[in-house]
Amino acid sequence: MGRPRTPIGTFGVIATRAQPRGNYVSKARYRDWDGKNRLVQTTGPSRSAAERNLKQKLAERTLYQPGFNGMSADSPFSELVAYWLEDIKIEDRLSRTTRNLYERDMRTLVLPAFKDLTLREIGVARCDYFLKHLAKRSYSRAKHARVVLRLALALAVRHEILPRNPMDHVSRLHRKKTIPDAFTIGEVQDIRAAIKAWESRRILAGPRPDRQLGQIVEVLLGTSARIGEVLAIRLQDLDLEGPIPTARIAGTIVSRKGESTHRQDHPKTDRSVRRVALPSFALHAIRTRLLRTGETDPDALLFGTRARTPHTTNNIRRLLREVTDDTGIENVTPHRFRRTVATVVNDAQGALLASELLGHTDPRITMQHYIQHKETVNPVTAAHLEQAFGKAG
Known part of the structure; x- marks a missing residue:
């Protein structure tokens, strides 16, 4: 059997010698990361300083080995x-x-x-x-x-x-606590009115609005879906004739640099795939849209351009801002409708149902980022306290 090899990262006997100019040089054989023995040396003003420098260099060499890709700690x-x-x-x-x-x-x-x-x-x-x-x-x-x-x-x-x-x-990043902003019921009605007025106005030149914007808003309010998810709904995702009409949220619209806008066959997360029961106002908007287009292809998008291509999410956001600019309501965005839905459902049935509707993996996400908390505590607490502590007679 051959002589056993020393482990990688170890070195042999340190030899230190004085140099003609008064410095000292320390040397040692080091078994490098690739298994080869190499001579490593350093200098110092004294014997002990030279040996300390050598040991430090060897320690650093052990910690910072070149990777198998050729990079080392000294790579940029x-x-x-x-x-x-x-x-x-x-x-x-x-x-x-x-x-x-x-x-x-x-x-x-x-x-x-x-x-x-x-x-x-x-x-x-x-x-x-x-x-x-x-x-x-x-x-x-x-x-x-x-x-x-x-x-x-x-x-x-x-x-x-x-x-x-x-x-x-590194220390944790800290951000100022923000309160999720949701629309009030009155603001939702004002937005609906502004969109209806815009879609009904007389156009002297160019095509008239085809009422898609208002229908998109109704589906946003009726499903809690993200704007990309609403724009990705296909006819095959709809079940409008069952006992409970539903829309399946199973994709999103993607716009990437260098690519045409297209439908991605999955939403943001696996949990985001869900089938949502449709309230009557959203069902009415969808049926009106289908009646107007006459579309029957199961793969066709519910909402799309006149060229039958997907809308970009940015165009819908821009159009929504422009149409509602005169309402006096700030920050009219598709995502704010999602927070509004979360707040309404939470107030009625709690955060767990709101989280399920939004397709979140954790109700804490819904609570922290989507639900607008009310200052007023349920007044039923007064009745309970009166019963417990109220004075008799």
Whole structure:
């Protein structure tokens, strides 16, 4: 049997010698990450200083080994970014939309601040400082930057380029508590009236509005669906003749750079696939739409352009703002209708049903971000307290 090899990351006897100019040099054989023995040396003004420098260099060499991709802790951060983007593309676990968002966030938010640094220079303090200052300008941007920076550095740890992820120890981001904004019933009626007036106005030139905007709003209110989910409803997703008319939410509209707007065959999450009972006002809007189009193809979209292509979500948002601009109601967005539905259902039946309707995986998400809480406590509490503590006679 041959002589057993020393483990990777270990070194032999340190030899220290004086140099002609008064410095000392310390040397040792080191078994490197690829299994080969290499000579490592350092200098110092004294024997002990040279040996301390050598031991520190060997310790750093053990911690920061080159990965199997050829990168090391001394590689530039931009090189890791390119490697990370390629890795998530190969892994193919994320949707293309998510990958595009990650790449945008990395290139616009993180890379400008870290492009001139090596991986070794990216520590906890630097990451913490970066995120806190970004959060002062925008909590949302800091949150997005934190996600992609953590993921990229985690890849460096998994591939043994870095010993630890500095993002594991940065302080938490804190945002000011915001109250979810929902429409009042009166505001919903004002929005309906504004849309009806716009759709009924006389047009001297160009095509008249085909009343889709009002019908889309009714379906938003009747399903709690996201705007992309409503625009992705196909005729085959509708069951209007059963004892309980329903719409199946099973897709969304996607607009990506370099691609035409199209229907994606799944919504935001698996839990978001759901079949929703339709209230009469939403059912009426859908039947009116079908009667107007005369469409019978099961694959056809319920709402679409005159060219039979999907609407973009941004165009519907823009049109909704323009039409309701004179109502005096601020922040008229499709997502605010979703919060309004969540608030109404919560007030009637609680957060669990509201969460189920919205397709959330956790009722806490619904409570925190979608339900507008009322200051007034249920007055029934007064009756209970009167019964318990009221004075007799």
